[in-house]
Amino acid sequence: MDPILSMTGIRKEFPGVVALDDVAFRMFPGEVHALMGENGAGKSTLIKVLTGAYHVDAGNISLNGSAVRFAGPLQAQQAGISTVYQEVNLCPNLSVAENIFIGREPRRLGRIHWTAMKNRSAELLRRLDLDIDPGRELGSCSIAVQQLVAIARAVDVSARVLVLDEPTSSLDADEVATLFGVVRTLRDQGMAILFVSHFIEQVFAISDRMTVLRNGKLVGEYRASEITPVDLVRAMIGRELATLDELEPPRRRSGAGQAPVFAATVDLGRKGNIEPFTLDIREGEVVGLAGLLGSGRTELVRLLFGADRADQGSLRLGESTVHLRSPRAAIARGVAFCPENRKADGLVEDLTVRENIVLALQARRGWARPLPRRRQEELARSFIDRLRIRPADPEALVGNLSGGNQQKVLLARWLLTEPRLLILDEPTRGIDIGAKAEIQKLIAELAEDGMAVLFVSAELEEVLRVSHQVAVLRDRAVVDRMPNEGLTPDMVLHTIAKGEAA
Amino acid sequence: MTVLRSLARHRLFWPAAVMAVLLALNVALTPSFFSIQVRDGHLYGSLIDILRFGAPLILVALGMTLVVATRGIDLSVGSVVAISGAVACLWISELPEQNSVAGVLAALGIALGVALVLGLWNGFLVSVIGIQPIIATLILMVAGRGLAQLVTGGQIITVNSGPYRLLGGGYWFGLPASIIVALGMVAAAALLVRRSALGMLVESVGGNPEASRLAGIRSRRILVVVYAWCALCAGLAGLMISSNVSSADGNNAGLWIELDAILAVVLGGTLLSGGRFSLGGTVLGALLIQTLTTTVYTLGIPPESTLLFKALVVTAVCLIQSPAFRARLSRRRRPPAPTAGRSQRDAATEAEVTA
Numbered sequence: 133m134d135p136i137l138s139m140t141g142i143r144k145e146f147p148g149v150v151a152l153d154d155v156a157f158r159m160f161p162g163e164v165h166a167l168m169g170e171n172g173a174g175k176s177t178l179i180k181v182l183t184g185a186y187h188v189d190a191g192n193i194s195l196n197g198s199a200v201r202f203a204g205p206l207q208a209q210q211a212g213i214s215t216v217y218q219e220v221n222l223c224p225n226l227s228v229a230e231n232i233f234i235g236r237e238p239r240r241l242g243r244i245h246w247t248a249m250k251n252r253s254a255e256l257l258r259r260l261d262l263d264i265d266p267g268r269e270l271g272s273c274s275i276a277v278q279q280l281v282a283i284a285r286a287v288d289v290s291a292r293v294l295v296l297d298e299p300t301s302s303l304d305a306d307e308v309a310t311l312f313g314v315v316r317t318l319r320d321q322g323m324a325i326l327f328v329s330h331f332i333e334q335v336f337a338i339s340d341r342m343t344v345l346r347n348g349k350l351v352g353e354y355r356a357s358e359i360t361p362v363d364l365v366r367a368m369i370g371r372e373l374a375t376l377d378e379l380e381p382p383r384r385r386s387g388a389g390q391a392p393v394f395a396a397t398v399d400l401g402r403k404g405n406i407e408p409f410t411l412d413i414r415e416g417e418v419v420g421l422a423g424l425l426g427s428g429r430t431e432l433v434r435l436l437f438g439a440d441r442a443d444q445g446s447l448r449l450g451e452s453t454v455h456l457r458s459p460r461a462a463i464a465r466g467v468a469f470c471p472e473n474r475k476a477d478g479l480v481e482d483l484t485v486r487e488n489i490v491l492a493l494q495a496r497r498g499w500a501r502p503l504p505r506r507r508q509e510e511l512a513r514s515f516i517d518r519l520r521i522r523p524a525d526p527e528a529l530v531g532n533l534s535g536g537n538q539q540k541v542l543l544a545r546w547l548l549t550e551p552r553l554l555i556l557d558e559p560t561r562g563i564d565i566g567a568k569a570e571i572q573k574l575i576a577e578l579a580e581d582g583m584a585v586l587f588v589s590a591e592l593e594e595v596l597r598v599s600h601q602v603a604v605l606r607d608r609a610v611v612d613r614m615p616n617e618g619l620t621p622d623m624v625l626h627t628i629a630k631g632e633a634a
Numbered sequence: 635m636t637v638l639r640s641l642a643r644h645r646l647f648w649p650a651a652v653m654a655v656l657l658a659l660n661v662a663l664t665p666s667f668f669s670i671q672v673r674d675g676h677l678y679g680s681l682i683d684i685l686r687f688g689a690p691l692i693l694v695a696l697g698m699t700l701v702v703a704t705r706g707i708d709l710s711v712g713s714v715v716a717i718s719g720a721v722a723c724l725w726i727s728e729l730p731e732q733n734s735v736a737g738v739l740a741a742l743g744i745a746l747g748v749a750l751v752l753g754l755w756n757g758f759l760v761s762v763i764g765i766q767p768i769i770a771t772l773i774l775m776v777a778g779r780g781l782a783q784l785v786t787g788g789q790i791i792t793v794n795s796g797p798y799r800l801l802g803g804g805y806w807f808g809l810p811a812s813i814i815v816a817l818g819m820v821a822a823a824a825l826l827v828r829r830s831a832l833g834m835l836v837e838s839v840g841g842n843p844e845a846s847r848l849a850g851i852r853s854r855r856i857l858v859v860v861y862a863w864c865a866l867c868a869g870l871a872g873l874m875i876s877s878n879v880s881s882a883d884g885n886n887a888g889l890w891i892e893l894d895a896i897l898a899v900v901l902g903g904t905l906l907s908g909g910r911f912s913l914g915g916t917v918l919g920a921l922l923i924q925t926l927t928t929t930v931y932t933l934g935i936p937p938e939s940t941l942l943f944k945a946l947v948v949t950a951v952c953l954i955q956s957p958a959f960r961a962r963l964s965r966r967r968r969p970p971a972p973t974a975g976r977s978q979r980d981a982a983t984e985a986e987v988t989a
């Protein structure tokens with residue numbers, strides 16, 4: 133069988149980085165091809181080169197045997213290559229149907245044919261087995277739904293090649309299953325699907341072929357049946373697994389024991405957001421929050437940070453009872469918060485790595501007491517070294533960094549304020565195993581030094597690996613709290629699921 | 635070659651280039667354009683005139699830059715110009731001795747005080763009440779004209795005060811005082827913004843308001859400061875304009891200056907979508923607009939078409955500044971050939987794509 137798409141000798145440079153160097157990649161009709169690699173390996177760049185979002189510096193792309201070079205994603209789409217980018221690029225203020233048809237609205241007499249649009253999108257969503265009201269405003273849907281809408285949009289144009297850049301990083305298990313169902317259907321219809329994900333099991337579950345990139349170079353192409361997960365990981369990180377073990381967090385101490393409680397809530401809550409909950413976090417203790425997407429994890433931590441105001445109950449931080457009216461008030465009491473949505477709520481993409489790192493500290497000092505430029509550089513450099521931020525350039529624009537490095541910049545921003553309680557909402561989402569292990573290890577070290585940590589993650593294994601205590605959320609309420617001794621993912625899952633059928 | 639290329643990438647390259655073209659055009663038409671004479675110890679010449687008549691616009695645009703950097707806009711600057719001139723002239727006209735320095739200083743102080751209050755009002759509407767800047771400042775844009783009329787009693791107030799005339803029409807150290815005041819304000823602004831952390835915090839709030847709030851920045855306070863500063867600059871410009879003609883015209887003073895100011899800010903490379911700003915760029919943008927006005931006169935373009943001519947040049951600058959447009963132009967000129975040197979420009983187009 134001939135490949136429908138083949139790329140050879142691809143090279144792409146950014147100022148100071150060679151993102152892709154002599155990379156080859158091919159896709160066959162009726163196959164799911166996984167593109168694998170750590171953060172910053174060049175996966176997104178390869179995809180953008182393919183779709184014409186970036187121009188290549190060297191190399192050839194051929195589609196169906198003839199050489200092509202797209203001037204932009206629109207052209208690529210017209211040629212049959214549809215893409216869903218890692219960052220959902222839709223219009224939150226338009227409806228689901230409008231988003232699906234934006235730019236190619238069904239028309240009658242030159243005017244948009246709204247009924248046709250609504251009917252066609254309803255039909256499409258039904259075909260993809262998605263229970264979404266096409267008239268709903270997209271911004272009011274969860275990130276997961278938005279992601280699925282983006283996929284629906286891509287599938288609708290008669291695509292022969294479908295590119296999915298980390299489509300599952302914000303989906304829960306059910307939604308992933310839905311997505312995979314869609315992907316298999318499309319594959320069986322002869323579509324070639326490029327799939328990027330950091331979840332190894334998912335990759336083995338869905339793909340027929342894999343290509344591994346490392347540091348912008350091609351490591352190899354494998355058939356899924358020929359390679360084991362261990363070999364795949366080894367190819368991705370270029371180290372032996374023995375060293376990977378070193379990246380595992382050091383064994384947790386048995387618990388914070390009788391260390392003083394730093395943060396305690398009594399029936400703290402907010403109507404419509406999260407039911408009143410009672411929770412305490414000791415110094416040096418990691419509390420993990422487990423629960424499904426939409427179970428209220430983010431809503432809970434936002435109350436502790438003053439990002440939303442509680443309307444009932446009380447909160448004690450350190451020695452005093454506080455009513456947090458703003459994040460600033462929480463920061464003043466030693467609370468730090470890395471939000472779930474790095475791009476929207478965390479980083480200022482126009483600013484440099486240095487500026488993003490010193491931002492919270494500078495905000496606390498106020499505008500009249502600037503940190504001298506030299507001091508800012510020292511601080512930025514020390515965190516770039518300590519957290520291994522790449523590229524190691526304080527003046528790089530944060531918007532150009534890969535996800536894992538952006539997360540590290542956010543962590544650096546908060547560590548600089550020397551917090552006593554660090555809240556991490558999905559800090560490892562969309563991040564490769566190496567960076568993930570580094571962050572987990574960092575959490576263990578910080579707790580060892582006496583910091584209280586509240587850790588939110590959709591991955592139960594991860595929650596169990598890092599936390600001393602696990603709090604379980606269901607339907608916007610804290611339903612259980614247990615010490616992490618002998619807990620297994622199944623037990624937590626059981627608590628999450630318990631009573632759901634009722 | 636690389637020096638040239640990195641020069642061309644500088645964000646002020648294109649406005650500067652257009653400026654150079656305009657100046658060259660003027661020299662070609664009026665050979666004495668660049669010459670500066672000394673008469674009675676004062677400097678005279680076309681360049682001096684451009685600076686002098688451009689001074690109020692520089693001031694207004696200077697204030698506008700910070701507002702735009704926070705994703706805002708201030709439409710009320712024209713009204714503030716009129717009000718501050720009117721207040722000063724009213725105060726001076728009621729003085730028993732119009733040439734009293736103390737009296738004039740008091741007038742300036744009161745006028746600037748009023749401007750400051752108006753700026754705080756704008757800042758309050760935008761940051762505390764949360765009205766969209768364009769609407770919030772539209773209120774004062776419309777109501778402010780009425781206020782200015784009220785102050786002047788619907789008439790043009792004329793004054794005859796030597797000290798007051800100094801600000802807009804006098805000379806210090808051989809230079810028009812207005813130039814020195816404008817440059818002084820530019821320097822003060824640059825110091826204020828880059829020596830304190832204000833610049834970075836403003837860019838952060840403009841770049842991502844929610845992330846800034848979650849990082850603990852008091853964005854409300856920053857917004858209030860920025861609108862107050864903008865009105866203060868406009869107030870000073872109003873004093874300059876009214877002092878130059880020794881009168882206050884509530885109806886026409888500062889009319890449409892907000893549009894020129896916004897244009898100057900944009901030409902100077904500050905995006906209306908907020909974030910990074912450039913004070914130097916704004917000054918260059920303001921001077922570009924003023925030079926354009928001067929050029930229109932020297933070219934002898936009939937007054938009916940001046941606006942059209944201005945619009946054409948401005949459109950050209952905006953287009954040429956747009957990376958997407960330049961990429962399209964050069965792509966048309968030579969077919970795509972993969973060379974290492976292209977990656978830079980691509981990065982620029984990518985910025986457009988992702989924006």
Ligand SMILES: Nc1ncnc2c1ncn2[C@@H]1O[C@H](COP(=O)(O)OP(=O)(O)O)[C@@H](O)[C@H]1O
Pocket residue numbers: 146147149150151169170171172173174175176177178522523532533534535981984
């Ligand atoms: N627009 C850009 N400007 C500069 N560097 C970039 C840009 N996009 C990506 N890079 C760099 O290229 C490398 C590859 O990034 P990327 O393709 O996003 O990796 P992945 O998707 O595999 O995580 C990284 O070092 C990243 O910092």
Ligand SMILES: [Mg+2]
Pocket residue numbers: 175176218534
């Ligand atoms: Mg990526």
